[in-house]
Amino acid sequence: MDIKVIEFNDIVDAKNVKRPMGHLTPIEELKDVPFEIKRIYYLTRVPENTIRGFHSHKELQQVLLCLNGSVQISVSTPYEKEFITLDDPAKGLYIGPMVWREMYNFSPGSVLMVLASEFYDEEDYIRDYRKYCELAQDYYKSLSKI
Amino acid sequence: MDIKVIEFNDIVDAKNVKRPMGHLTPIEELKDVPFEIKRIYYLTRVPENTIRGFHSHKELQQVLLCLNGSVQISVSTPYEKEFITLDDPAKGLYIGPMVWREMYNFSPGSVLMVLASEFYDEEDYIRDYRKYCELAQDYYKSLSKI
Numbered sequence: 001m002d003i004k005v006i007e008f009n010d011i012v013d014a015k016n017v018k019r020p021m022g023h024l025t026p027i028e029e030l031k032d033v034p035f036e037i038k039r040i041y042y043l044t045r046v047p048e049n050t051i052r053g054f055h056s057h058k059e060l061q062q063v064l065l066c067l068n069g070s071v072q073i074s075v076s077t078p079y080e081k082e083f084i085t086l087d088d089p090a091k092g093l094y095i096g097p098m099v100w101r102e103m104y105n106f107s108p109g110s111v112l113m114v115l116a117s118e119f120y121d122e123e124d125y126i127r128d129y130r131k132y133c134e135l136a137q138d139y140y141k142s143l144s145k146i
Numbered sequence: 147m148d149i150k151v152i153e154f155n156d157i158v159d160a161k162n163v164k165r166p167m168g169h170l171t172p173i174e175e176l177k178d179v180p181f182e183i184k185r186i187y188y189l190t191r192v193p194e195n196t197i198r199g200f201h202s203h204k205e206l207q208q209v210l211l212c213l214n215g216s217v218q219i220s221v222s223t224p225y226e227k228e229f230i231t232l233d234d235p236a237k238g239l240y241i242g243p244m245v246w247r248e249m250y251n252f253s254p255g256s257v258l259m260v261l262a263s264e265f266y267d268e269e270d271y272i273r274d275y276r277k278y279c280e281l282a283q284d285y286y287k288s289l290s291k292i
Contacts, residue, residue: 014198022192022252028185028265037183039174040261042213044235046168052160067188067257068214089190089257106168109255111213111235115186119174 001077002096003084006063008032010090025090027063027115033094035061035117042067042113046106053102056126056136061117064093064103069110074102077140078133086112098139100132147223148242149230152209154178156236171236173209173261179240181207181263188213188259192252199248202272202282207263210239210249215256220248223286224279232258244285246278 009032014021029037043052053073064073066086073084073093077100084093095101103112118124126132155178160167175183189198199219210219212232219230219239223246230239238261241247249258264270272278 019196020193021196021198023190024187025190026185026187026266029183031265037175037186039172040183040186041170041172042235042259044169044171044213047166050165050167052167067190067259068255089188109214111257113188113213113259119177120172 001075001080001082001099003075003082003099004094005084006033006092006094008090008092023089027092033063033092033115037115037117038119039116040113041116042111043103043106044111046110046112048106048108050106051102051104054127054129056098056100056132058124058126058135059097059118060124061097062095063115064095065089065091065113065115067111067113069107070105071103071107071110071112072105074104076100078136079140098136100129100136147221147226147228147245149221149228149245150240151230152179152238152240154236154238169235173238179209179238179261183261183263184265185262186259187262188257189249189252190257192256192258194252194254196252197248197250200273200275202244202246202278204270204272204281205243205264206267206270207243208241209261210241211235211237211259211261213257213259215253216251217249217253217256217258218251220250222246224282225286244282246275246282
């Protein structure tokens, strides 16, 4: 499964300032993430007990970040499943193509930001889980033959 | 002064779902912001009574967004000064070249995100206010002659 946790630079406080100044996390395209950042989006004010996601992408690459509070992510293929907690603004979850994702346990005030490699394209979404399983089985079989 | 408040798309809830699902704000480079998003950075856990910023850029364009809580921004040139409150994740502040900026009144849990048109380049910063005023006077005089 094409996922990876990325630890970004966490710059605490500021040069030449003695008092605490907070945290700054910089992310540059093609350097800190393996794609051009063409699109970003963020989820805010998600009610408790809400599950979002429920889709896969055919080609899109994304990095998910939780900038305040915490969110849990499940990522799966027909063959494996993993659970990741995002609770640190400097910790990102890279998700490649053909991975089913669900996001849940949004804490009050949580901010889930997503960096995406392409503009929005509804054609790139797979929103039906049964169809995803069929396409994913073909996809991972063809990968295993390379 | 080259600044502008931008109202981004605020997608409330989700298609085909009857219960509240939260807010989603998408931003695409060159469409929703007038530049390629080469770099992003975000400030988190900024202590109360902290002022950040205190610089101008020579050429960089940025959009500032507050994704949780609220932050106040002052933007100025030698000739004018404005104060903007960011307290809505769908409201962005575009800041063009040669504008001095300070960020303050970070609320607890606030997240200030910045989208930037270029990679980090220390040469593009003006951090000395006196020097900024000199350069800015020349800059705005040369603009007024065009």
